[in-house]
């Protein structure tokens with residue numbers, strides 16, 4: 001292990017990373033994964049259940065030793081906790097705090113262990129837990145515990161923050177609050193690597209997205225790169241007794257879906273047809289291709 005960590009080059013790099021579980025390493029949870037995350041990026045790792053996202057994150061965090069392949073954080077070994085800890089904030093999938101400490105004590109303790117400077121009141125305010133500062137952490141609701149976990153991860157605005165399903169269990173306004181806090185640390189230069197099952201969040205906030213399936217990083221790129229080649233959709237309740245000018249791909253619960261490679265042209269055709277014939281297009285909707293479409297092409301068999 002080396003103490004040397006650098007400020008140049010990618011913040012996180014994995015090369016041919018594999019991780020096996022089991023007494024004899026019989027289950028390969030992560031398979032030859034290559035990953036590179038640059039300074040200031042927000043990288044979202046998405047995927048099917050059991051795809052290996054948490055295992056990957058825990059290996060990048062230095063909590064697991066790769067079965068094979070290489071992982072580096074700031075150019076050094078992430079298991080070298082002493083040099084990495086002051087620069088990295090981690091929000092695990094399961095809460096790791098002592099339930100008998102108060103919220104304020106928990107944040108203060110995690111902060112002092114991190115070696116970074118910050119202020120308990122400030123961080124409590126960021127995660128909207130000021131009113132709970134004297135409550136024992138074990139008494140918090142599920143969503144409040146996630147916010148406490150998040151508070152510990154962002155304490156002192158680390159250069160690199162790992163967030164494992166940060167918004168799971170949060171109500172919509174708490175989710176917005178968390179993303180505001182992420183935007184704030186990003187504007188201070190932090191690099192973020194997260195996992196989520198909320199595709200719309202990755203779509204909205206991530207610079208790059210990786211899609212994992214069965215241990216393999218199957219696709220990777222910007223949203224634009226990932227959705228290229230996937231159809232957009234027009235949905236409507238087709239008027240009775242007339243043929244639409246476009247081919248319906250599928251109908252579900254009375255709502256017809258038309259897949260199209262040229263949304264603007266096909267929508268114009270449909271609207272011109274409806275206008276000329278005096279047809280009403282109930283529940284008309286148009287959506288560009290989304291991550292959802294890409295996700296559904298993953299082989300889950």
Ligand SMILES: Nc1ncnc2c1ncn2[C@@H]1O[C@H](COP(=O)(O)OP(=O)(O)OP(=O)(O)O)[C@@H](O)[C@H]1O
Nearest residue numbers: 021022027029047048049050051052053054055056
């Ligand atoms: N401690 C363990 N021992 C054995 N197998 C494990 C262990 N932890 C995870 N696994 C298995 O490794 C695979 C990957 O798990 P992991 O938690 O990394 O997936 P994930 O993509 O984060 O899943 P999810 O989206 O469901 O949280 C799963 O099949 C899981 O059952």
